[in-house]
Amino acid sequence: MASKRKAVERPQTPPAHAFPHKHLLGIEGLSPQEIQILLDLADSYVEQNRAENKKTDLLRGRTLINLFFENSTRTRTSFELAGKRLGGDTINMAVSTSSIKKGETLIDTAMTLNAMHPDILCVRHPHSGAVQLLSEKVNCSVVNGGDGTHEHPTQALLDAQTIRRRYGKIEGLTVAISGDVLHSRVARSNMYLLTTMGAKVRLVAPPTLLPKDVERYGVHVFNNLEDGISGCDIVMMLRLQTERMQGMYVPSIREYFRFYGLTKEKLNAANPDALVMHPGPMNRGVEIDSELADDIDRSLIREQVEMGVAVRMAVFEVLTRNKMNKIQ
Numbered sequence: 001m002a003s004k005r006k007a008v009e010r011p012q013t014p015p016a017h018a019f020p021h022k023h024l025l026g027i028e029g030l031s032p033q034e035i036q037i038l039l040d041l042a043d044s045y046v047e048q049n050r051a052e053n054k055k056t057d058l059l060r061g062r063t064l065i066n067l068f069f070e071n072s073t074r075t076r077t078s079f080e081l082a083g084k085r086l087g088g089d090t091i092n093m094a095v096s097t098s099s100i101k102k103g104e105t106l107i108d109t110a111m112t113l114n115a116m117h118p119d120i121l122c123v124r125h126p127h128s129g130a131v132q133l134l135s136e137k138v139n140c141s142v143v144n145g146g147d148g149t150h151e152h153p154t155q156a157l158l159d160a161q162t163i164r165r166r167y168g169k170i171e172g173l174t175v176a177i178s179g180d181v182l183h184s185r186v187a188r189s190n191m192y193l194l195t196t197m198g199a200k201v202r203l204v205a206p207p208t209l210l211p212k213d214v215e216r217y218g219v220h221v222f223n224n225l226e227d228g229i230s231g232c233d234i235v236m237m238l239r240l241q242t243e244r245m246q247g248m249y250v251p252s253i254r255e256y257f258r259f260y261g262l263t264k265e266k267l268n269a270a271n272p273d274a275l276v277m278h279p280g281p282m283n284r285g286v287e288i289d290s291e292l293a294d295d296i297d298r299s300l301i302r303e304q305v306e307m308g309v310a311v312r313m314a315v316f317e318v319l320t321r322n323k324m325n326k327i328q
C-alpha cells in the first residue's frame with residue numbers, strides 16, 4: 001500500500017565525526033555547528049510528525065529506556081514518541097514502583113538497566129550532576145532529560161528550533177529569559193545555546209531569583225520586567241520552582257505576578273511583534289497571564305511542545321549513528 005506521507009527532503013546525513021559525542025548531557029561545550037546539525041535534522045522530522053504515517057525504522061532493533069526520577073509530562077512523553085516514531089523499542093521505567101523504593105541506589109539501578117543492553121537511557125534526576133555520574137557507569141548513550149538546576153539540553157534545542165522556524169535565524173535576536181532563573185535548568189541550557197548561536201540574552205528576575213555567578217554567561221541582567229523586555233524579539237517566561245525552594249524567595253505570589261507576571265499590557269514594552277515562550281508546565285496567573293499564554297498570535301508555547309518530539313528524534317538519530325561508528 002502506498003505511504004500517505006509526503007516525501008520529506010532530509011538534510012544530508014552529517015558524518016559521525018561532525019557530532020562526536022556519545023551522550024547529550026548538556027548544551028555547554030557544544031559548538032554552533034553541532035547545534036545546527038541537530039536543528040537541521042529536527043526540521044526534517046517536523047513534516048514526518050505531521051504526516052498520517054509517522055513511523056520509520058531507523059531505530060529498529062534499538063532499545064530506549066526512560067528513567068525519570070522527577071515528574072514530567074512533555075519531556076518523557078516526547079522521548080517515548082520520538083523513540084517509537086523511529087521504530088525503536090521504548091520502555092518507561094516507573095521509578096515509583098521500582099526497586100529504588102526498596103533502597104536501590106541510582107548507580108545500582110543504572111548498572112541493572114545496563115545489563116539489559118539498552119542503546120539509549122533518557123534520564124531526569126533532581127540532583128545536578130546525577131545524569132553525568134550515571135553516564136560514566138553505563139555502556140549506552142545517555143540523554144539528560146533535566147538534572148536538578150544544571151541543564152535540560154533537549155528543552156533548549158526545542159526552544160531554539162521553535163525560534164529558528166519562526167524567525168528564520170537565531171543570530172542577532174534579542175531574547176529575554178524572565179522568572180525563576182536561579183532554579184531553572186531550562187534557563188541555563190538556553191543561556192548556553194542562545195549565546196553560542198549569536199543571540200543577545202537578557203535575564204529578568206528579582207535579585208533573589210538570580211544565580212550569583214550570572215556574569216559568566218555573557219548575558220545582561222534586569223530586575224524590572226518592562227525594562228528587561230524593552231526591544232526584545234522573544235520573551236521566555238519561567239515557572240517559579242517552589243519544589244526547589246527552601247525559604248521565601250518572593251514576598252507573595254500576588255506581589256510576584258504584579259511585578260514579574262507577563263500580561264498583554266506589559267508585553268507592549270517589547271518589540272511590537274515580540275513572541276512569548278514558556279517551557280511548561282505553566283503557572284497561569286503567577287508568571288504569565290492566562291489570556292496571553294493562549295493567544296495564538298503571540299504565544300509559541302504549543303509549537304514548543306510540537307518541536308520537542310522532532311528534536312528528540314534528531315538526538316536519537318545522531319547518538320545511535322555515533323554508536324554504530326563507535327564514537328565515544
Ligand code: CP
Binds near residue numbers: 075155
Ligand atoms: N518543559 C519540561 O521539561 O516539561 P515537563 O516537566 O512536563 O517534562
